[in-house]
Amino acid sequence: MNRKTPGKRVRAKQRRLSADDRRNEFVAKATELFAEEGFGGGTRALARKLGVTQPLLYRYFPSKDDLIKEVYRKVYLEPLEIGWERLLSDRSRPLRARLQEFYEIYTDAIFNRKWLRIYLYSGLKGLDINRWYVGMVKDKILTRILRECRHDAGLATQSRPGAAELELAWVFHGGIFYYGVRKYIYEAPVLEDKAQMISDALDIFLAGFERMAESATDRRRTPVKVVG
Amino acid sequence: MNRKTPGKRVRAKQRRLSADDRRNEFVAKATELFAEEGFGGGTRALARKLGVTQPLLYRYFPSKDDLIKEVYRKVYLEPLEIGWERLLSDRSRPLRARLQEFYEIYTDAIFNRKWLRIYLYSGLKGLDINRWYVGMVKDKILTRILRECRHDAGLATQSRPGAAELELAWVFHGGIFYYGVRKYIYEAPVLEDKAQMISDALDIFLAGFERMAESATDRRRTPVKVVG
């Protein structure tokens, strides 16, 4: 048993942290690791990132899955901290300006490699939290936007949006989202001016909504579907 | 030629296939497996899907990575088999009809759980083939669409599209793509009529392009960009 080998064993300084700090560090670094490697990333690689040994993880989380759940929680709750309800529904400001500002702030929060990759990885796992987030985008963002658009156009404010206009909002929202995917996941060249992209997307969305609103009140509209 | 399965009953014990057939079966089932589990899916699980033993895989592929590359090749080349060049550039037909038909056919090819999941998983791995595909969408689809739009609007046909209008096309394309993601990855409820969704998206894209074209040629108009 030569565990105490003579000679100054220059072990890496054992850095002791408080339980809370260490736990937060685990979650933070795990987010980085899983963002890059997916949730198959190893606990040993994670420990290496912290400069500690692998079993230490299990002092703070019962299992790797529990750690992953914490990562989910943190990532999915991050963009919610910006309080968009007030932003979208503040009718003292022009609708266009509200939408522009909201999407600039919202994309500032989620358009980064870490967030987008975790979001896509967890989406592929098909977990409930992902469906919850998508449902929240629908209820808290798109539905709200449509309500404001309808109010702005002098239309009746229904409690729930129609399926067609909701789809319109989704395509708009998805188009913006895909900008982030192209830039941070595919690392493809994009128009650098994000605000300009949002502005242009808003232009065509609002124009499309107007047209839809018009044709909704004016019933002579014919189906646009054309089949070759 | 050696494809003759004898009238003899298929024996559960050992099913012999020709080398080509077996190889194709490996690629096909691997696509299914990796679509669900990601590329971390095990070779043993794959063998189980074929009803064979795991080492057999290595008679047909030097390594798991080579199998994965075959899966890439097959998946990424699948939607290319529809020959969209003729479809988008056939000026004997109205532009609107061409675009509608193209996107209906294109989405028929890629809007399914298997294709989308493989695409996203491989995108997250950041491989060259993914960048190649994105570049191809840009060059073969979006650039072509913009050229046709410009021609349709009586504008000069530049060799390369401007950054702003290319971004417009990307947001439009991404919005449609995201419809597939919502339906087949997030399994969220979507507007069931896909053709209708495409039609609506086309409406606002074309309207947006027109407006952009107008403000580009007719300088009296106020710029569409509004900054809040």
Added chain:
DNA sequence: ATCTCTGGTGATCGATCGATAAACTGACCC
């Protein structure tokens, strides 16, 4: 019937995975 070629199996290796138990160590308290 037997030979031969090749598709297919059984056994197993080394690496790596998540997880556990026990020992160690540093900081704080008296």
Added chain:
DNA sequence: GGGTCAGTTTATCGATCGATCACCAGAGAT
């Protein structure tokens, strides 16, 4: 100083991974 407790490490387990090797077995040719 010595005790104590929480943070950390060492050692290791069982499962699973990709991959390799020797061997088996079925179908066509002779």
